[in-house]
Amino acid sequence: MDMIRVNGVSKSFTLHNQGAATLQVLEGIAFAAGAGECLILQGESGAGKSTLLRLLYGNYKCTRGEILVRHDEQWIDIATAQARTILEIRRFTLSYVSQFLRVIPRVSTIDIVSGPLLARGVGAEIAARRAGDMLSRLNIPPRLWGLAPATFSGGEQQRVNIARSFIAHTPIMLLDEPTASLDAANRDVVIELINEARKSGVCLVGIFHDEAVRQMVATARFDILTAKQPEAA
Amino acid sequence: MDTSLFSQALSQEPLLQVQNMSRFYGERIGCRNVSFQLWPGEILGIVGESGSGKSTLLRCLAALDQPSEGEIQLADGGQWLDVPALPEPKRRALMRRAWGIVHQNPRDGLRMGVSAGGNIGERLMDAGERNYGEIRRVARDWLARVEIDPDRIDDLPRHFSGGMQQRLQIARVLVSEPRLVFMDEPTGGLDVSVQAKLLDLLRALVRDMGIAAVIVTHDLAVARLLTDRLMVMKDGVVIEQGLTDQVLDDPQHAYTQLLTSAVLV
Secondary structure, eight states: OEEEEEEEEEEEEEETTTTTEEEEEEEEEEEEEETTOEEEEEOSTTSSHHHHHHHHHTSSOOSEEEEEEEETTEEEETTTOOHHHHHHHHHHTEEEEOSOOOOOTTSOHHHHHHHHHHHTTOOHHHHHHHHHHHHHHTTOOGGGTTSOGGGSOHHHHHHHHHHHHHSSOOSEEEEESTTTTOOHHHHHHHHHHHHHHHHTTOEEEEEOSOHHHHHHHOSEEEETTTTOOOEEO | OOHHHHHHHHTOOOSEEEEEEEEEETTEEEEEEEEEEEOTTOEEEEEOOTTSSHHHHHHHHTTSSOOSEEEEEEEETTEEEEGGGSOHHHHHHHHHHHEEEEOSSHHHHSOTTSOHHHHHHHHHHHTTOOOHHHHHHHHHHHHHHTTOOGGGTTSOGGGSOHHHHHHHHHHHHHTTOOSEEEEESTTTTSOHHHHHHHHHHHHHHHHHHTOEEEEEOSOHHHHHHHOSEEEEEETTEEEEEEEHHHHHHSOOSHHHHHHHHSSOO
């Protein structure tokens, strides 16, 4: 079952304060990804992989084409949807996992990780316990759970972000280099989390720098340079 | 996947509708042709530099000023109220019951000669609460929620720090459980570390209570942390609006591009 369908998507940036220069980044992109699939976006540096992922999330405005997302049994076009519809879709259907943690400075790690469960109506006690399990799995020791991650190392912050992102799956997950700069042990945990999500029926679309990781998670690939249909991995 | 959550969230009517609203001061434009809708639980940011018309807009929305043209309608018990056209007593009653205003300077929102508990209790009494013991209990509870020691319930706000005064003002506004809150630079004039705490507190309170809020700020970092949607104003006109992260990360208008490139957000 397709979860996301991209048709004829183009993206250009107009830089008004730099002589109105126009950068054409993507042109005529088309692909589909389904439940239980992990589609890898690949292409050279500068090909527009991150731009495409941001378009799918509604973080960038689509210049042309449609980005259809299956939300609540309906197809909704992210390219034209109202802001509040996109917020709704992000709350329930579509999440974005980057390697960077962006939170209000003071909130404790355990609260950050249990947040998505609380937002879905899970009780506080169960949410905290599951958050603890997830943090342990990603090798964040309990002595750090009560602290805000602002003072953590880059790798620890990244793992807190992964924990928060994978604790409650959305039907579609967009992954922007989630394993970048992790050590091998933690990278393997993230690969496991991705494959578990996929097997439970999540549709994943991701960018991975590391070919070894791609081989362990991919079910299909889409090459941005040649902009051809995804083929089986 | 719980589908009932979707239908519940999407079937809601807007709480506030603004149609072609303008405010002129003689020849001068305060704000012009502003239109938007606000839904329950949504946080809308208005950004722009000083003189862009954002405070004028907020004052009109909060019924502190009258628009020259256009409509401001508030959903109330299944009907639309034309807010500027309401007779004064009715508007005052509505303001007490349905919305709250957090001023940039806590002195404008607090009664400085009345104790902290009195500042909170007053709003409860306005809302019809008469039981003294209950008022004190709720006031202590709210002091704790905004992280002020409840034992300071009888102290005057002038003995509080700036950050505490601002938190007290927030307690005073939220205690009556308004559906809509207007905030004018709520973290302006505070130290950066105090700002972060206050932002965190505001976000948690607004989310827990499902309140809709309109927040005016010139600080794009505050807008990113607190708001769902953003309107960018320049010379009294809304030049760009949309999802907060989209407006900040992929600004379309020349002025918004300038605004977002001038600071790190």
